[in-house]
Each structure stands twice: as C-alpha cells, then as structure tokens.
Amino acid sequence: MTTIDLPLPGARTGTELIPAVDEGVTQTAKEFTSDQEVRWCPGCGDYAVLKAVQGFLPDLGLRRENIVFVSGIGCSSRFPYYLDTYGMHSIHGRAPSIATGIATAREDLSVWVVTGDGDALSIGGNHLIHALRRNVNMTILLFNNRIYGLTKGQYSPTSEVGKVTKSTPVGSVDHPFNPVSLALGAEASFVARTIDSDRKHLTAVLAAAAAHRGTSFVEIYQNCPIFNDGAFDAIKGMGDHKGEKDYAVIPLDHGQPITFGVRDEAGLGDKALVRSASGHIEVVDTADISTDQILVHDAHDPDPSTAFAISRLTAADYLNRSPIGIFRQVERPTYDDQARAQVSDAVAKVTGTAEDRLTALINAGDTWTIA
C-alpha cells in the first residue's frame, strides 16, 4: 500500500477561522442565554458549569451564530437548549460523530460537545476515542458525575468497584475507566480535568481548550446531588472531607514543579511528584528530596507517557486524590483541516463550471452515439 506525505496546514489556533464579533462590540452572558427554563435538579453541578460557559463564551469574541453545541443523551446533554447558539441535542453517545460532521463540513464554526460519563464512555466510547484519534477541531466537555442520573441511579463506567446502586444492590464488579487516561491513550492532543465548582479554573481550562486547534478533551468533575452526592467532596474539601482538598488535588501547571499538600512560603507543597529510578511517577515528601528532583509538568511533551503516568495517580475508588489541570497540549494536524485541504486543492485544480465538468465526467470512458 502506498502512503502519501500530506501537506500540513500551518499551525493555527482553535478559533482562527471563525468570524469574530465586530470591533468594539461586546457580548454578554445574557445574550448567550436562551429563553428555555433550566430543568436540572436543585443543587446539580450542571448549573455551575452552565453559568461558567455562559460567562465565558462572550470572552471568546466569536459571533454567536458561528457557535454550535452538540450533545448526546443524559442530564448534561440538555445543555445546548440553555444556550442561545446553534445546537443539537442528539442521540445517546453519538454527539462526537455528529460534531465531526459539522466541524469537517465547516471551518467557520466553533464546535462544542457536551457529554457525560455514560454518554461518552459507555454507549459512545467508540466515537469518543475515534474523535480524539482524528483530532477534529472541537471541544468535548465530559461531565463526570460517576453515576447515571437521567435513568435514575445506575452505576456508570466511571463508578468505583463495589458501588451499590439500583442495578448493583450488592456492589458493582465493573472496573471503571479513568477518562483522562483513556483520552491520553487515544492520543488526544489536548487533555484536561477541572471541577464544576471551581469557576476560575474551569474558565481558564475552557479558554485553553477553545484556543487549541484539534480535539480538546475536558473532564469536568460534576456533583450529582441526587444519586451520587459528595462524590467529589474530598477534591472540594466539603462535607465529611473538609480540609482534605490540599492533599486531594494535584494541580498541574505547565512548566511548574508538581507539588501539593500544605504549601510553604515559596508555594511548594509538602508532597511532590518525582520520577523514580524505575521510571515510574511517584508521590514523595518534598522534604525528602531536593527541589530539582521534583517533576516539572510539561504539557507540550510529544510523548504522552508521562502525562499518562500522572493520570494514573487518580484514586480509583473514593476520589481522595486527583491531578487537576491541563495534562497534555500538543500540536498535531487536525482531520478536518486536512480533509478540507484535500477538497479545496482538488477544486483549485479544475476549471469550468460544475455542470460542464459533470457532463465530462459522466461521458468519460468508452461511449458510443446513436443518431
């Protein structure tokens, strides 16, 4: 089989080809808010994410009509109805495929996928990994509440082993996915994790995700107050887990040494990540090592293995430890740019009207004429 070296479209930002609002025009969160009543349960983490997105979109500076939100099925997938942009609430698990069609067809659209742990990782797992592999220019927001909410409380593919739910009265025996590990394994070019209640961090991650050209994958820890309340209390330092936040969150900042726990005056936490002699990433007491041994976070590392190793530090059971931030952000040609380039190159090489070229096409080859 033959392979061809494809021309690489020049590096661009995620929003470069999308029409911006006219100079001097500022948009407001209100303009991005639809007239539809929001119907999530009181206290749902989705409200916070919606507020953050509605607050963030005006800052993107893109024309509202050029923004498209696509979702699947599940609580979080009602999201598009609440934004006054173009949107489609599609079918279970398939949002990445529909968004792939939209993003490939049109370079001038900012495409967002809103999905949940069941939608993206269970029924739609195939579409998710292939979207990440292709690196289509879009942002996928995965609301992970580690439970099925809309179907009323069954375990999800991110629920911990042993979890007692309606469908697992004596405990789940399903081994969960770590969404970030999965995305890194699928060679996603942008992988981040953030938290519904940390609006500042969430907004910063959204901005970075939108600016990235390619598929940006953002896992958002999102509390379900009805069926899985408190799943992220340790991460948030709430409820029975007050004060645990410093040791539960491992913040990732590109170019910074990775430490957590109680911070000293220089900002270094009393726990740090180091690469062990065997090459593993391990948690150690910062006091036991010299500062130059601390692993410095490199989100731009072309090799995803360190990012993957960091993702494995996420607690598998009750979530009392999790790296938060941008794990990986690398440049890689996008599927849609290259697919469009093949079409536009072919179009540029031909002359004449489409009708004339079509006539020539269907008359090509062995023909005969009867008078």
Add this chain to the structure above:
Amino acid sequence: MLREVDRDVSQTKQVKQLDRVIIRFAGDSGDGMQLTGDRFTQESAVFGNDLVTLPNFPAEIRAPQGTLPGVSSFQIHFADHDILTAGDRPDVLVAMNPAALKANLGDLPKGAAIIVDTADFTKRNLDKAGYDTNPLDQLGEVNDPLADFQVHPVDLTGITVEAVKEWGLSRKDASRAKNMFALGLLSWMYGRPTEPTVKFLEKKFSKVPDILGANLAAFKAGWNFGETTETFVVQYEIKPAKMNAGTYRNITGNLALSYGLVAAGVRSGLPVFLGSYPITPASDILHELSRHKSFGVTTLQAEDEIAGVGAAIGASFAGHLGVTTTSGPGIALKGEAIGLAVMTELPLVVINVQRGGPSTGLPTKTEQSDLLQAMYGRNGEAPIPIVAPQSPGDCFAAAVEAARIAVTYRTPVMLLSDGYLANGSEPWAIPSIDDLPAIDPNFATAPNHTSKKSADGEPDEFWPYLRNEETLARPWAIPGTAGLEHRIGGLEKGEGHGNISYDSVNHDRMVRIRQEKIKRIADSLPPLEIDDPSGEAKVLVIGWGSTYGPIGAACRRVRRAGYNVAQVHLRHLNPFPNDLGAILKSYDKVLVPEMNLGQLSKMLRAEYLVDAIGYNHVYGLPLKAAELAEAVGALVGEAEGKGVDLGEHGLNPPADHEEAPLS
C-alpha cells in the same frame, strides 16, 4: 485430450446470425473472470449491442482454490434488440476448472456450448470439485455426463503459456494470462472489436511491459486460435441493437449511483458529504465519491455505521447534502440516527444496497428483503420516503430523486438499491445535466415569526418548526446565519416554535404532521406508467427495484405467446403514487414478484385492501424470466378462465424450439 491443432486448416469459417446470446465466464476467484466479463461487456457495448450483465462471486476474497465455493462467474446477455435481463440460462459456458464446470452445469440448457480449459482437470482439482472421474475422459462415450452439451475442450493454459513464452515469465505468471486467451477466443467467436481491450491493457499494465506483452500476446493468441484452428468453425454475428438516439456508455449501478450523488450536489449547489463505513456491496460508492473531491465532495470513512450516519447528519445541519451508504446490516445500526433525522427534519440521503439477509446473510448476493425495514425499522412513528432504482443505469436518476425529496421536504430518504443493480451493468443513455430536476436548498435567512415584543409588527423571531404550507417542510437555517440561532434534537418538538414539548395533544399533532409531510411528497410525483399494450389485460404485474428487468421480460414472453398482461413498476415505495390505488383496482388479478417473502405485497394489501398475489424467490440471484412468465401465464389463465400455454416462450419450450446449438 487436446485436439490436434492443425495450423494448415484452410477451411472457410461460417458466419451465423443470432439475435441474442448469453455467455457465462466461470473460474476460480483468482482467475480474473470478473475482468474478462467486464472486457467482453465493454467490447459488446462499443459494438452497439444491448446488454445486461450479472457478476456472481463469493464473499471470500480468495476462497480455497479449485473448490465449488471459490467459483466466480460473470454472465453477459447481449442482443441485437432491447433486452431486460442478464438471461436465465447461458448458451455458452466458459469453464476454467472442474469446479467452475460442476457449479454451473445445472444452469445450462440442453445444447449449450461449453468451452473448458483442460489444464486444470487434474486428479487433485477433480477431487476438490467432487468429481470421481474426469468428465472430459468420457466425451462421446455411452455414459458421457456432458452428452447434452457441445463440449470444446481446449488446453487454454497450455496454449497461453506457449503463446507468451517470449516474455520470459514463470509458468505460474504466464498461465495467469489465460483469461485474456479466453477473452480473445470469445471475441473472435462473436466478432467483438478488439481495440478497446488492447487500449485497456496498455493503460492498465503501462508500467509492467512484460505483463502487458504477455496479456496482449495471450489475447491475440486466443483470437487467432479461433480463426485458424478447426476446433471452432462457426463465427456468430449479433448485430448492433436499435436503440433510441443518444450517447451511451456501459455502467454499473454503484457507479451510476455515485454519479447521481455528484449530480445532486451540482444541481442543488450543496457540497456532498458522505459519511460511510465499508460494507459489501456498497463500498464502491465510497470509493468512487472519494475520487470526486473536485466537485466539493467530502467523504469520511467513519469508525462504524452509526458514526457514518452521525457525521452525515452533522454535515446536513451545517448546510451540506448529508449522505450515508451501506447495506442492510448497516441500516439496522443506523436506525436510531435516521429517527433523529426524522425528528430534526434534516435532509439526509440513506443508501441501502441490499444483500441477502438476515444478519450477515449473503454479502455478495442480491435480495430485496429490506423494504419493510426501510418502512418500519425505527422506533416510534418515523415515516421516511423510499425510492428504488429499477436498473443499473437508473441508479443515477434515483439518486438525484432521493436528494430532491430529502432537500425539498427536509427529511431522510431511503434509496433501496441491491447487489444485482450494484454490480450488474447495462448500456446507459447519458442524460443531459440540464434535464435533471433543479434542487433548491432554500435556506432560511430571516426571522419568520412575529412575537409580541416586535416593535414594528415584522417577524423578529426564528421558529424552526414553522412549516411551508404546501410541502409542510420546515425551514433549514444553517449555523453562521445571524439571528436564526436555534436548537433541535430528538425530543418531541412543540409545533412551530420547536421547543421541547411533552404535551400530549402536541405530540399527537406532530406525529400526524410528520406523516402528512411524507404523504404530500406524492403530490410532486408524475403519474405511473402503465405498460398494457392491448389495454385489455386482466392481470397486472407490479414490482419495484431490480425485478423490473425479469418482470418486463416475463410480460413480453406472455404477450409474445398471445396473451394480455399489464406491468407497472414502482420507483416510489413511500409514499405510494396517488394514482396507484385506482390502477390496482382496475385489474382482476395483481401479481407481485419480489426477491423476498412478500414485502411489497404486504404493503399493497395493507394500503389498498387488494388481493395481491406474491411471487417470491430468495435464491440470492435475480428472478428468472421464463419461470416468472409461467407464473404470470398461469394467473392470466385463471383470470381469463382459459388454459394458457406459453410454448416456446415459457419454461419448457418444445425441443424443436431449443436455441440452435453452437457449431
């Protein structure tokens, strides 16, 4: 075994006139029979015969060599007049090995000619084909198993290897040119023009001069073998057919369908976006469309069937002409997404190149058993229009028609092709682009609803489900259009405004509106063509899809035998044309031949309370005209209260009417 080849023979060859011939090339999957058949077809097309072809091959790429399941064949029926089918029973069989002989013998009529390559009749190959003894050793003996046929044993392989000696190929490589020898021989026998094949070989093997040389040498040797040896003493002439004025080319259904989709893009001004997953027998369409990027066509080979249709729906939402291509199993997977397109009322063309089912079924064989799946294979009341092409060339027009309906009515449309149409071919009168229907995307560009907040009484809101009064189509507003931002989805829509609605009255109304919208498509259809030459037929034969040829041929046989019968063929299966009910009721008997167990008959019975009688075969092959003619004849007899004997036009022609044997 090989007869003496007398190079000095100077006997004058006879030329016999025939009005039509059916030839079947059969060999091992690797013997190049499809190519041989294709070339013979092109030669016949250029010569000006009418023709219909039927390729038949195993699902395995290289099935075990020399075995019955590994036999691949290509049948061509060509004539000096207008014909409709690839023919029931071959007049000539070219068999490249024992398995090819054995697998095809049962289809031959008495007196048929068999040209057989003796080289492969070894103990090993005879065993593989299940022959205890070599049938060629018994020719002319008392127990000759081939006594009913005119057998011409020729060491095709041996002569080929000899003929291509100068190119220095191994015996194995040299023997691979034997299909070209066979082609050359048959080309001589039927006076085919050789130039198209010479040109074709020169192009195909331009980079491998020794292979080119060997193939040309084998092709010419085959021709010369016919001309100079006494093995074959008769050459046949089948004059060009009288066809309507126009420019013609030979075309397969899948190619015509691909061109039709390109044409739909050109006529609508919409970029075509194909989301597809490879599946037999539909993959050719993906391959072909991927070559037409210069028409703005985007092809996406998706990770699965669902993603293929998902991407197409996304592209349609974004203002492209979304298309997805597959076969029956793929439609099963796409069902939920097609339902989404029904609910969101987006244009979408869904191509089902049907194959034998259920499940994986018979991937390379033809069937039309997905009609009810197309009608009802989705949850909820989810009506979609269905169109079906009736011949390989007709796939072009059917694709344009599917796109017209999809775009005009904002709906997914199912096009039901099948394996026979996909791979079969016929001469196609190339249409003028200007004669194709115009397709107007008619994108929404401005608000269409006046809210209470409107200061000037002018529309100030966009309602995505406010409909065109005539067609009931909703507006198609594409992203990038300022002021028309809206959300659609799979949840029930409130009438007009399109917001989520769980209201029971609204749901009942929306279900009926979606149904009514599809029904109104019938208002845009031309009246049905009734083929009832005498106007006195009591029996109507009605079909859809690729059975058009066999039904037409069967009706002609019945008429030639002196009886009356009418034929109607349906392009549109949903909605049915407005005049169909009255037509059905104007005949005493209605026969519905289908390659399924009675799906159209069920629909006709349900819709019109007509006593539709089924004629149903699921052999994975097209219906046979002679058998069908007998069934039609029997029904005519019943309807007219008299005995019907089709004589030479039926299944068992009297012996003296048997086609004259070759030689």
